[in-house]
Amino acid sequence: xxxxxxxxxxxxxxxxxxxxxxxxxxxxxxxxxxxxxxxxxxxxxxxxxxxxxxxxxxxxxxxxxxxxxxxxxxxxxxxxxxxxxxxxxxxxxxxxxxxxxxxxxxxxxxxxxxxxxxxxxxxxxxxxxxxxxxxxxxxxxxxxxxxxxxxxxxxxxxxxxxxxxxxxxxxxxxxxxxxxxxxxxxxxxxxxxxxxxxxxxxxxxxxxxxxxxxxxxxxxxxxxxxxxxxxxxxxxxxxxxxxxxxxxxxxxxxxxxxxxxxxxxxxxxxxxxxxxxxxxxxxxxxxxxxxxxxxxxxxxxxxxxxxxxxxxxxxx
Numbered sequence: 211x212x213x214x215x216x217x218x219x220x221x222x223x224x225x226x227x228x229x230x231x232x233x234x235x236x237x238x239x240x241x242x243x244x245x246x247x248x249x250x251x252x253x254x255x256x257x258x259x260x261x262x263x264x265x266x267x268x269x270x271x272x273x274x275x276x277x278x279x280x281x282x283x284x285x286x287x288x289x290x291x292x293x294x295x296x297x298x299x300x301x302x303x304x305x306x307x308x309x310x311x312x313x314x315x316x317x318x319x320x321x322x323x324x325x326x327x328x329x330x331x332x333x334x335x336x337x338x339x340x341x342x343x344x345x346x347x348x349x350x351x352x353x354x355x356x357x358x359x360x361x362x363x364x365x366x367x368x369x370x371x372x373x374x375x376x377x378x379x380x381x382x383x384x385x386x387x388x389x390x391x392x393x394x395x396x397x398x399x400x401x402x403x404x405x406x407x408x409x410x411x412x413x414x415x416x417x418x419x420x421x422x423x424x425x426x427x428x429x430x431x432x433x434x435x436x437x438x439x440x441x442x443x444x445x446x447x448x449x450x451x452x453x454x455x456x457x458x459x460x461x462x463x464x465x466x467x468x469x470x471x472x473x474x475x476x477x478x479x480x481x482x483x484x485x486x487x488x489x490x491x492x493x494x495x496x497x498x499x500x501x502x503x504x505x506x507x508x509x510x511x512x513x514x515x516x517x518x519x520x521x522x523x524x525x526x
Contacts, residue, residue, distance in 0.1 A: 260511025263319040264496040279317040307349030324374035333370040369435035386432040395432035399477040422447030459494035499525035
């Protein structure tokens with residue numbers, strides 16, 4: 211059943227000084243409908259700037275830490291930040307230095323690399339991947355950059371996710387061109403390995419078209435995606451009529467991805483994708499599961515209104 215999630219902004223705001231932690235606004239997440247999710251003051255926090263991609267780095271008691279990327283395009287704007295989610299407390303959001311390569315333009319997704327602690331792949335909208343290492347207080351260090359395979363003219367990528375496989379050193383990669391209105395999203399999937407130098411190598415690429423069940427107008431059919439522990443594909447969609455909104459978004463079940471007995475990637479999409487939750491007034495652009503839980507971390511980029519990071523029980 212659909213759960214319509216509405217966000218109610220609380221009256222808590224802290225201003226950030228130049229070069230310090232980003233401004234944050236605490237908000238509460240409620241769910242209305244036949245299934246109810248009790249609000250938690252720590253379930254969602256608004257941030258500036260907006261969030262275009264997220265990966266959870268570790269759990270911390272009842273909370274978690276994450277790396278988030280921003281779709282910044284101008285020199286000196288933040289590209290990546292560390293976020294500490296602490297239920298019932300003010301969050302910590304700290305911009306990180308981007309080291310080892312020029313500043314990327316329009317980062318849209320990020321995920322951890324299975325089997326390589328501290329390593330992540332961030333993806334720019336043009337299809338360039340950045341393999342980076344979390345260097346703690348020193349920021350993130352770029353180890354490698356690479357183009358995705360099978361890029362088509364007009365692709366605008368907003369989703370990227372990795373999942374481990376039973377085969378040593380292997381993983382499944384899924385990425386998505388967002389689509390727009392009458393043009394469906396295109397999902398790409400391939401087996402990926404890192405060679406002895408840490409460079410990604412992709413197997414045959416599978417593709418499938420996808421249309422979001424919600425929203426209906428000014429829709430990006432795939433604004434991000436994540437792969438659950440069981441191989442289920444969760445995809446976010448967003449209505450974006452312009453920087454002033456009004457925005458609307460959803461998270462929906464799109465299908466499954468995995469390897470068959472021969473090691474071939476199987477990408478199976480649902481005939482009728484099922485909406486799990488909707489987010490009125492927000493443009494969801496980031497989605498990740500919190501490992502070992504049913505919680506999803508959901509990031510928004512609400513343009514002039516900054517962004518928000520929410521949690522909701524959508525995984526598993």
